[in-house]
Amino acid sequence: MITILVIEDERAVRENIIELLNIEGFDPIGAENGDIGVRLALEHVPDLIVCDVMMPKVDGYGVLKALRSQPMTATIPFIFLTAKAAKEDWRQAMKLGADDYLTKPFSRAELLDAIATRLEKQAAQREHYQTTAINQVATTLNSLDCYDSLTKLPNRRWLREQLHHSLPPADNNQQVVPFLCLGLDRFNRINDNMGFAFGDLVLCSVAERIKNCVIENDIVVRLNNDQFAIILRSINQKKDAANFAQLILDVLAKPFNLNGYEIFITASIGISFYPSDSDDIDNLIKQTSAAIHDAKRKGGNNYQFYTKEINIVISEPLALENDLRYALEREQLNLYYQPQLDLRTEQIVGVEALIRWHHPKRGMVSPGIFIPLAEEIGLIIPIGEWVLRTACAQAKAWQVAGHTSLKVSVNLSVYQLNDPNLIKKICDVLNQTDFQPNCLELELTESILVQNPEAVSAIFLKLKELGVKISIDDFGTGYSSLGYLQQFTFDTLKIDQCFIRGLHKNDTNAAITKALIQMAKSLNLEVISEGVETEAEEAFLRQHQCDIIQGYWFSRPLPVEELSKLLKKL
Ligand code: C2E
Ligand code: MG
Ligand code: MG
Numbered sequence: 319m320i321t322i323l324v325i326e327d328e329r330a331v332r333e334n335i336i337e338l339l340n341i342e343g344f345d346p347i348g349a350e351n352g353d354i355g356v357r358l359a360l361e362h363v364p365d366l367i368v369c370d371v372m373m374p375k376v377d378g379y380g381v382l383k384a385l386r387s388q389p390m391t392a393t394i395p396f397i398f399l400t401a402k403a404a405k406e407d408w409r410q411a412m413k414l415g416a417d418d419y420l421t422k423p424f425s426r427a428e429l430l431d432a433i434a435t436r437l438e439k440q441a442a443q444r445e446h447y448q449t450t451a452i453n454q455v456a457t458t459l460n461s462l463d464c465y466d467s468l469t470k471l472p473n474r475r476w477l478r479e480q481l482h483h484s485l486p487p488a489d490n491n492q493q494v495v496p497f498l499c500l501g502l503d504r505f506n507r508i509n510d511n512m513g514f515a516f517g518d519l520v521l522c523s524v525a526e527r528i529k530n531c532v533i534e535n536d537i538v539v540r541l542n543n544d545q546f547a548i549i550l551r552s553i554n555q556k557k558d559a560a561n562f563a564q565l566i567l568d569v570l571a572k573p574f575n576l577n578g579y580e581i582f583i584t585a586s587i588g589i590s591f592y593p594s595d596s597d598d599i600d601n602l603i604k605q606t607s608a609a610i611h612d613a614k615r616k617g618g619n620n621y622q623f624y625t626k627e628i629n630i631v632i633s634e635p636l637a638l639e640n641d642l643r644y645a646l647e648r649e650q651l652n653l654y655y656q657p658q659l660d661l662r663t664e665q666i667v668g669v670e671a672l673i674r675w676h677h678p679k680r681g682m683v684s685p686g687i688f689i690p691l692a693e694e695i696g697l698i699i700p701i702g703e704w705v706l707r708t709a710c711a712q713a714k715a716w717q718v719a720g721h722t723s724l725k726v727s728v729n730l731s732v733y734q735l736n737d738p739n740l741i742k743k744i745c746d747v748l749n750q751t752d753f754q755p756n757c758l759e760l761e762l763t764e765s766i767l768v769q770n771p772e773a774v775s776a777i778f779l780k781l782k783e784l785g786v787k788i789s790i791d792d793f794g795t796g797y798s799s800l801g802y803l804q805q806f807t808f809d810t811l812k813i814d815q816c817f818i819r820g821l822h823k824n825d826t827n828a829a830i831t832k833a834l835i836q837m838a839k840s841l842n843l844e845v846i847s848e849g850v851e852t853e854a855e856e857a858f859l860r861q862h863q864c865d866i867i868q869g870y871w872f873s874r875p876l877p878v879e880e881l882s883k884l885l886k887k888l
Pocket of ligand 1: 656671672673684685686689702705729730731761791792815848849850851868869870871875
């Protein structure tokens with residue numbers, strides 16, 4: 319609803335305007351003098367202000383001056399009302415930044431017309447401002463390096479952005495494209511024994527040999543430290559892919575003569591096929607990594623095809639999988655909570671629930687390992703529900719203990735979003751734990767939004783109806799087309815840790831973070847910076863008006879008792 323603040327000392331005029339605005343479906347607030355007007359404007363941040371010029375003590379000019387000097391109210395459309403029609407008044411009002419000027423007596427139609435014009439202009443301006451800010455972020459993100467500085471090969475970012483341009487459409491099942499991942503066997507030993515500079519030299523030589531094996535249309539990418547991906551657009555037979563993998567192994571097996579040393583390198587290769595195994599780049603990497611794992615387990619220096627059964631062949635994940643099935647009922651899962659510090663008030667405003675698995679033999683297993691596994695075997699649905707229930711119940715307990723408006727953030731997997739019962743489950747949890755919906759924030763990563771925008775949009779609307787908040791996690795790492803930002807209604811943007819790392823001394827990270835904060839502000843989103851590890855990073859974020867920080871610098875994720883202590887201290 320559109321809120322309009324009416325500041326007018328003459329009671330009859332004020333009430334008349336308020337009545338008219340009520341009838342027209344606005345949400346009017348009345349103020350009987352300038353002082354009250356300024357206070358209410360700062361408190362409610364209305365969408366528009368109608369203000370009388372001639373008032374005792376603080377007059378209309380005083381009100382306008384006070385509000386234009388505050389960032390919250392600086393751009394609110396402002397319409398003056400006055401009995402005076404002198405040119406000087408009009409000029410003074412405009413000079414101070416008023417948007418329109420109505421001379422009393424004015425008709426209802428004149429007032430409504432002036433309001434409608436201002437609101438339209440404001441909406442257009444806001445949209446322009448948002449689009450500019452979004453485009454700036456998109457340009458900045460796009461300008462990030464897509465090439466590995468060491469080997470000059472394209473990197474993982476390039477692969478994410480370019481792959482769909484380089485491959486045939488996924489529905490064209492006739493054509494399969496082999497996707498190979500190559501990991502060097504025991505590469506750490508080279509770094510450990512010979513130093514990183516020598517390790518870099520080896521990587522460059524390996525890259526060179528791989529490049530010499532491919533032809534023009536094929537793609538070689540450096541995925542990370544000692545992993546490379548090869549996309550063979552010139553081959554579409556399984557047999558040929560196997561021959562190629564063997565060729566690479568043979569070429570790499572020849573000794574390398576570097577800096578007077580002769581060294582031997584072997585590699586393990588995993589192979590899967592686009593699109594028959596998957597049409598998603600992250601999935602292809604996951605599958606081929608599992609196949610590499612399998613190849614390494616068989617002694618290295620060989621290749622393996624990805625198969626659905628590969629997880630069964632690899633003993634580790636299988637054992638984990640079996641254990642995970644019992645983890646919930648054996649109460650091996652628990653939640654840690656990482657506090658979020660509001661830089662404006664120095665208060666802990668929320669906590670993020672982060673799952674932990676205390677495995678009886680392995681000790682703590684990181685969610686980075688078992689969440690993908692839980693997703694793959696469907697366990698993420700019961701686990702996710704347990705997380706939601708436990709987090710809401712715990713946050714309720716903290717609220718009852720006196721932290722009345724503490725919020726809790728819960729990470730949601732894309733599999734949960736596809737669960738047709740998701741909304742019902744959330745309602746049930748909120749009811750059973752007696753937890754206020756607006757204190758629950760669900761964290762989703764941006765890749766979820768682009769995968770199925772219509773379905774996601776519909777779920778977002780339902781969540782909004784419930785009053786639950788939504789935040790976009792790990793923002794900036796996924797997709798450089800940000801068109802979806804204006805399309806979805808969400809509340810919070812969490813800047814990914816990779817941009818926060820050393821941002822006070824890294825110009826690129828500083829530029830991206832500044833642009834992200836500005837963009838979030840233009841979209842009226844709250845900004846949380848994740849992974850803040852140092853005082854210098856915090857100082858930078860404070861200086862650039864980031865709202866909230868989360869990271870080891872303020873606090874690591876903590877078990878319930880420790881977080882309770884921290885809450886008591888503040
Ligand atoms: P996330 O949601 O982006 O969570 C933030 C991760 O960053 C957490 O890792 C946290 O411990 C870590 N972190 C926080 N501050 C710092 C810092 O200053 N420096 C560094 N280096 N790291 C910091 P964690 O707990 O290992 O969780 C990893 C990811 O696993 C989470 O990333 C989230 O995507 C997922 N996850 C965790 N709990 C759940 C859950 O209950 N459900 C689902 N679906 N996913 C979860
Ligand atoms: Mg998160
Ligand atoms: Mg995150």
